[in-house]
Amino acid sequence: MMMSYREAAAYLETFINYEKIPCYPYKRSVKLERIRDFLATIDNPHRALRGIHIAGTKGKGSTSAFIAFMLRASGYRVGLYTSPHLSDFRERIRVLSARTQPASLGQEFEGMITKSALARLSSQLKPAVEKYCRISKYGPLSFFEVYTSLAFLYFKERKVDIAVLETGLGGRLDATNVMDPLVCAITPISYEHIRQLGNTLAEIAKEKAGIIKSAGVIVISAPQDKEAASVIRRRCRQTGAQLFEVGRDIRCKENGKAFSVKGLFNEYPHLKIKLLGVHQRINASVAIGVIEGLRYSCVKIRKGAIRKGLCDTLWPGRCEVLAKKPLFVIDGAQNMASAWALKKAVRENFRYKNLILVLGISRDKDKAGICRELSNLADTVILTRAHTPRAAAPQQLYGYFVGKKRFIAEDIKGAMLLAEAMAGKDDLVLVTGSLFVAGEFRRCFLDTRKQRLSGALKKKIYHV
Missing domain, CATH: 3.40.1190.10 (Mur-like, catalytic domain)
Known part of the structure; x- marks a missing residue:
């Protein structure tokens, strides 16, 4: 059948x-x-x-x-x-x-x-x-x-x-x-x-x-x-x-x-x-x-x-730029070595005023190692989790960012909306910690952008 x-x-x-x-x-x-x-x-x-x-x-x-x-x-x-x-x-x-x-x-x-x-x-x-x-x-x-x-x-x-x-x-x-x-x-x-x-x-x-x-x-x-x-x-x-x-x-x-x-x-x-x-x-x-x-x-x-x-060659989710002014960059870095490579790539390829880190990590990964590599890159940290049973609770990551402005968002959409509200046009929002997080954020971001563009177009047509 x-x-x-x-x-x-x-x-x-x-x-x-x-x-x-x-x-x-x-x-x-x-x-x-x-x-x-x-x-x-x-x-x-x-x-x-x-x-x-x-x-x-x-x-x-x-x-x-x-x-x-x-x-x-x-x-x-x-x-x-x-x-x-x-x-x-x-x-x-x-x-x-x-x-x-x-x-x-x-x-x-x-x-x-x-x-x-x-x-x-x-x-x-x-x-x-x-x-x-x-x-x-x-x-x-x-x-x-x-x-x-x-x-x-x-x-x-x-x-x-x-x-x-x-x-x-x-x-x-x-x-x-x-x-x-x-x-x-x-x-x-x-x-x-x-x-x-x-x-x-x-x-x-x-x-x-x-x-x-x-x-x-x-x-x-x-x-x-x-x-x-x-x-x-x-x-x-x-x-x-x-x-x-x-x-x-x-x-x-x-x-x-x-x-x-x-x-x-x-x-x-x-x-x-x-x-x-x-x-x-x-x-x-x-x-x-x-x-x-x-x-x-x-x-x-x-x-x-x-x-x-x-x-x-295109390979989405790897230091991928989703938007500019402010910059939104996603990457699937999910261990200490890849977090180090991401940090190096960000510093060498982008210019920004403040960096807002949106981070979610699977609980079977090296949470301490990933956070240690990314901590000195961030001015503000939004801790979140992907919709997967493997995700670590964002509260588990809170202690790795002492001295930083720290926020918790219980889901990816909430993290995205919070990052959008915080970011100035010269800032960079970096989303990473796992491919689950990068993929879910990417889908949410692109869907939201389509909805907003569609709404703006309808409003424009209505006014015309």
Whole structure:
């Protein structure tokens, strides 16, 4: 029976979603054997795909987007699978091909799966999913496993040339790790999800490096702390993978508002990207390494396409400017390392009188570390929470901002209205702490702006 989009979305929400659960037994709950076993019952759609696989702590999504846009600029049809989403869970599954018109604010997720396609594929998948969950020796499928399966089916149906897959959590046990990719990338590794992945960088890196599985696969690594780098190098030696590192084999040089990259085969001077922050230039350098690494699989991308793809790349929610005068900037920074990178990007790219920090953090994150990094950036702090069971109560963050003007808003809309009332035209409102907060604020801000513009237009028409 064919489900409507609303019914399909409700059906997918019935599966356990570990993204919404702050604490659970990771190694007992997440099993790679389960997704492999299920995919075999639907003829292994992932085996029809050529893939690129991205793991890491910071910059996975941005790096995946850079790669997808460069491939698209070269004429390829590209599947892009990322998580989590900002506003609409359809953002996770996208197919990029030649674009006929530029994206506008609020419509940056071009190519995301249509509601009708999602409803149709969910209806198609449902009998197999329900049968499998009844008889599985590995337990019932999770939301991420079902959605990953749906992505594989969609990419196969759309005949994508290459699929770019971002891991959901970790790497070794992640559902995306059923792929045998042409190239793997490891973005910067730092402390996050320590309850699931481990208490040390070495333990976390071991989980991330679990996507490296095959002899001869090309691996591109961002600059890493010594502990993480050692684990990645050892994994590549064990599997026979060929490792290239940014900082050693691939070099990035700053040049004012532009930057240059010396890659594995070519040099790329005076590159420009829309994404703000030095860390995004590192992500772009990793992405160039991945694109050049495809040459080992006889996929060659033109230098002009690399330049254009980087410049075209949009990745909302990452130091994204929603409005000016006053500035409204959102970012999904959710650990201490990403908060530090955000602070650096704000100081280097914006001029403002006062900074109003709107902050909400998931309760399983390093609240003290994030607050410590952002405290000296803010003049005023509005503490809030996203609409998710993982959100920390804003009262838990209050003590980290002694000496600051502190306010509490119990929901994102209240925080937005309070920030709007406080901000002068020369101020900056920075919204961060988690992608849940950034996404909810973004949706609320854009919806409110549309309503106000619509109301102003109607008023103008009435007076005319």
